[in-house]
Amino acid sequence: MKISNRMDLIPFSGIRKIFEEVTRREGAGEKIIHLEIGRPDFDTPAHIKEAAKKALDEGKVHYSSNYGIPELRQAIAEKLKQENDLSFDPAEIIVNCGTTESISMTMMALLSPGDEVLVPDPCWVTYFYAARMAGAIPISVPQREENNFNPRIEDYRSRITPRTRMIIINTPNNPTGAVCQVSVLEELAKLAREKDLFVLSDEIYERIIYDGERHKSIGSFPGMKKRTITVNGFSKIYSMTGWRIGYAAADKELISAMIRIHQYTTSCATTFAQWGGVTALRGPQGEAERMVREFDRRRNLVYEALKEMPGIHVIKPKGAFYIFPNIKNFGKTSEEMAQYLLEEAQIAVVPGTTLGECSSDFIRISYANSYENLKMAMEKMRAALEKLIHR
Numbered sequence: 001m002k003i004s005n006r007m008d009l010i011p012f013s014g015i016r017k018i019f020e021e022v023t024r025r026e027g028a029g030e031k032i033i034h035l036e037i038g039r040p041d042f043d044t045p046a047h048i049k050e051a052a053k054k055a056l057d058e059g060k061v062h063y064s065s066n067y068g069i070p071e072l073r074q075a076i077a078e079k080l081k082q083e084n085d086l087s088f089d090p091a092e093i094i095v096n097c098g099t100t101e102s103i104s105m106t107m108m109a110l111l112s113p114g115d116e117v118l119v120p121d122p123c124w125v126t127y128f129y130a131a132r133m134a135g136a137i138p139i140s141v142p143q144r145e146e147n148n149f150n151p152r153i154e155d156y157r158s159r160i161t162p163r164t165r166m167i168i169i170n171t172p173n174n175p176t177g178a179v180c181q182v183s184v185l186e187e188l189a190k191l192a193r194e195k196d197l198f199v200l201s202d203e204i205y206e207r208i209i210y211d212g213e214r215h216k217s218i219g220s221f222p223g224m225k226k227r228t229i230t231v232n233g234f235s236k237i238y239s240m241t242g243w244r245i246g247y248a249a250a251d252k253e254l255i256s257a258m259i260r261i262h263q264y265t266t267s268c269a270t271t272f273a274q275w276g277g278v279t280a281l282r283g284p285q286g287e288a289e290r291m292v293r294e295f296d297r298r299r300n301l302v303y304e305a306l307k308e309m310p311g312i313h314v315i316k317p318k319g320a321f322y323i324f325p326n327i328k329n330f331g332k333t334s335e336e337m338a339q340y341l342l343e344e345a346q347i348a349v350v351p352g353t354t355l356g357e358c359s360s361d362f363i364r365i366s367y368a369n370s371y372e373n374l375k376m377a378m379e380k381m382r383a384a385l386e387k388l389i390h391r
Contacts, residue, residue: 009132013125015350018338022348033377035365036348038174038322040239042294043286050236051279058342064268066259068095069249072274075281076247083349084203085220086230088249094262095269095277098246099204100126102231105265106200106248107134107166109257110229115165118156121356122149122324124174128356136165142358145326145390148315149176153187160191166198167191169218172205175268175300175355175364176324177317179213189221192228198254199228204246205320207237207288210296213318219249226251229258236321237288238280245274295321298367298374305378306365307387321368328361330355330388345380345386 018036026032032137067073080086096102103126111117113135119127121140125196131138139159143149156167167188171180192199197216206215211350219228246269248258299316302323306314311329327337334351342364350366352359367374 006133006135010129013354015125015354018348018350018354022342023344024048030346032342032346032348033282033380034348034373035113035367035377036350036370037376038236038366038368039241040236040291040321040368041370042239042287042291043237044240044243045104045280045285048240048276048280051283052243052272052276055275060271060275064095064271064274066263066268067091067093068269069271069274069278072278072281073247075278079180079281080217080230080249084206084217084230086249087225089252092252092255093247093249094255094259095245095247095274096262096300097244097266097269098235099231099233100246101202101262101266102229102233102246102248103127103202104130104133105258105261106229106231106250107131107136108261110198110254111136111165114163116161116163117166118164119168119356120151120170120173122175122352122359122362123168123170123356127168127170127202127356134275137163139164140357142218143173143176143178145313145315147340149178149324150174151184151188153184153191156188156191160195164195164197166200168200168202170202171215172209172317172319174205174320175322175350175352175359175362177320177322178315179209179215182214182216185216186221186277187217189218189224193223197227199224201228201230203230203232204236206232208292208295208321209319210299211318214272215319229254234277234280237291239291240276240280243276245269245273245277253295280363294371295367298369298371299323301371301374302365302367302378305375305382309382310389313384321366323365323367324359324362326361327363330385332388334363340388341381341384345377345384347377347380347384 313326350364352362
């Protein structure tokens with residue numbers, strides 16, 4: 001017996017590999033500070049949990065429509081209109097099991113074997129491997145440190161071929177924290193219309209944004225609705241990572257293809273969790289706003305600490321909860337540096353090579369941990385790096 005050939009192109013997630021190793025070490029008694037996982041450390045706001053409990057008590061435990069419960073799709077449509085200037089009928093929205101499913105579902109539905117997908121690099125690597133599972137070919141588009149990790153339109157244009165079918169956009173970006181400038185989004189929208197390309201816009205971090213920056217949905221530009229798939233969810237801004245609730249919004253023609261993938265994979269998102277999603281969107285937003293203020297405080301702590309560390313070069317992120325320091329001055333690969341910090345400082349970070357082809361000089365640090373743990377981690381990291389310099 002032999003497993004599918006496609007699995008030769010699908011490695012185990014580098015981020016999850018680190019997470020599993022850290023979990024094993026913790027089980028053996030080690031104390032490690034988690035800076036590797038993109039998971040808010042806050043609890044889900046109480047009013048959202050109460051809504052899910054109420055749904056359970058009311059027996060809302062059965063299958064929903066494949067598209068999701070009508071109340072949640074209506075709430076999402078209202079949110080997209082009010083906050084993103086995107087006009088969608090609830091019938092153009094699919095509620096699913098998180099942004100990960102949205103991305104895989106979109107690529108399986110819209111891409112054919114041999115199609116090429118322009119992927120920002122560095123990036124959340126699900127884009128690469130979801131494309132490969134669909135039989136498509138991911139093409140790296142560098143997001144350059146010298147440009148503060150902002151996309152450059154010439155880097156996209158120069159990589160378009162007759163086989164290019166889709167552009168992926170992630171703003172704010174994981175792992176760099178960059179927020180795409182509106183002028184660049186306009187140029188990318190123009191390029192997509194000119195070359196007749198789909199655009200998959202991952203906006204999961206849209207509300208985690210700092211320094212007066214503003215998020216703009218590329219689907220709101222003229223002529224973009226019919227070709228843009230906007231994906232988002234509840235995991236990050238409401239600290240609902242384990243709830244597995246997300247959504248995709250697109251033109252009806254695209255949704256009619258995507259829903260068929262959803263039907264034969266997960267069927268529907270967890271029904272009582274969907275009722276929690278309704279309350280998340282329609283209920284008070286104070287807890288979500290408090291989380292963002294705390295992320296901002298942590299961002300400033302980590303940035304200022306890294307900036308003062310010898311040998312480190314770092315760009316201050318404008319969104320999400322990641323920072324992406326350059327460690328090339330230490331003469332170690334990003335994997336070697338991540339292992340060194342784990343062994344020497346008991347800090348878990350993500351090596352840049354797990355996040356794309358253009359990231360070998362970087363490590364990703366998530367500041368979705370407590371202020372006190374981050375302060376301790378930065379002190380440990382400084383001490384560990386100073387040992388390297390003085391060897």
